[in-house]
Amino acid sequence: MTSKCRRCGLNRAEIYLAHSNLNLCPDCFSLLTERKVKNTIESYKMISKDDKLGVAVSGGKDSSSLAFILSNLYDKLDMTLIYIDLGVPEYSKHCLEKVEDLAKILGKDLVVYSLEDKMGFTIMDLKKTIYGRKPCSACGAIKRYLFNKIAYDFGLTKIATGHNLDDTVEALFNFYIEGNVKSLVRLKPYLPKTHPKIVPKIKPLIGLTDMECLFYASYKGLPIRTLECQFSKGSRSIRRKEILNMIVEKIPNFKHAFINSHYKRILPLIEQALKNQEMPEIYDCPLCGMPTSLKDAPCHFCKIVSLVKGELENKRMYAS
Numbered sequence: 048m049t050s051k052c053r054r055c056g057l058n059r060a061e062i063y064l065a066h067s068n069l070n071l072c073p074d075c076f077s078l079l080t081e082r083k084v085k086n087t088i089e090s091y092k093m094i095s096k097d098d099k100l101g102v103a104v105s106g107g108k109d110s111s112s113l114a115f116i117l118s119n120l121y122d123k124l125d126m127t128l129i130y131i132d133l134g135v136p137e138y139s140k141h142c143l144e145k146v147e148d149l150a151k152i153l154g155k156d157l158v159v160y161s162l163e164d165k166m167g168f169t170i171m172d173l174k175k176t177i178y179g180r181k182p183c184s185a186c187g188a189i190k191r192y193l194f195n196k197i198a199y200d201f202g203l204t205k206i207a208t209g210h211n212l213d214d215t216v217e218a219l220f221n222f223y224i225e226g227n228v229k230s231l232v233r234l235k236p237y238l239p240k241t242h243p244k245i246v247p248k249i250k251p252l253i254g255l256t257d258m259e260c261l262f263y264a265s266y267k268g269l270p271i272r273t274l275e276c277q278f279s280k281g282s283r284s285i286r287r288k289e290i291l292n293m294i295v296e297k298i299p300n301f302k303h304a305f306i307n308s309h310y311k312r313i314l315p316l317i318e319q320a321l322k323n324q325e326m327p328e329i330y331d332c333p334l335c336g337m338p339t340s341l342k343d344a345p346c347h348f349c350k351i352v353s354l355v356k357g358e359l360e361n362k363r364m365y366a367s
């Protein structure tokens with residue numbers, strides 16, 4: 048069945064957005080997608096014109112779409128792409144090629160941080176530590192730390208990440224089930240500055256689904272990776288996403304309704320309830336000087352680094 052685009056009424060519709068029951072042609076879809084992102088940015092006042100914005104890119108559909116949309120919407124914005132090469136065989140180099148192409152298309156600067164060159168180890172070295180075969184949580188902690196550190200060192204005023212609606216609903220769903228209120232209140236579209244060394248984080252794609260990001264990236268012909276990270280297969284977060292997608296098959300606007308009720312109704316109540324609680328103390332990490340919630344102890348990042356380095360040191364001693 049071919050139908051006309053619901054917006055322009057001229058072109059053939061190629062995309063069906065079940066959550067809003069819309070059939071769209073590629074042009075109208077792209078336009079509405081960019082408009083959605085602009086609305087998110089404006090309603091949360093995410094970007095101001097003197098911002099020096101860092102965009103965390105991974106070579107994936109979300110962050111590539113994010114960088115492309117931002118440079119379309121705000122052509123005068125000072126914007127730098129940041130890529131962290133974690134040293135996953137094949138995958139990291141493949142992703143690096145994609146972000147290099149993207150930076151060329153956009154005419155933006157790209158900062159590449161190689162974990163191996165800068166820290167002397169790769170994510171593969173985590174395998175021999177307590178993180179074992181599933182280094183994803185440590186990897187996430189390393190990326191969060193480094194994106195912030197790089198942005199801080201470069202004097203950037205904000206970091207934009209490609210977290211979309213599906214990622215956010217998956218994370219919220221998990222925090223609800225765990226009763227993890229602390230993480231729940233931190234998961235926001237706009238996380239302002241809480242410490243001089245913490246760079247504010249924004250998530251302009253929080254209103255777009257995985258599918259919308261994928262369609263957008265492919266219609267615009269953006270360079271995106273075709274490999275998956277070897278560690279992502281069968282991860283808990285992917286399984287949770289699969290379950291949420293099963294719900295969406297029966298209730299098309301489930302994720303949109305969930306996120307709306309969370310941010311509009313539930314979160315304000317939680318924040319109100321927590322208002323009189325003392326803010327957790329923030330300390331300087333004795334090793335790197337970056338902020339941490341741990342007193343007289345290295346930060347999470349420095350702990351991971353010393354674990355890996357200790358393991359590498361042991362190996363060298365046995366080898367000699």
Ligand SMILES: [Zn+2]
Nearest residue numbers: 052055072075
């Ligand atoms: Zn149209």
Ligand SMILES: [Zn+2]
Nearest residue numbers: 332335346349
């Ligand atoms: Zn540290």
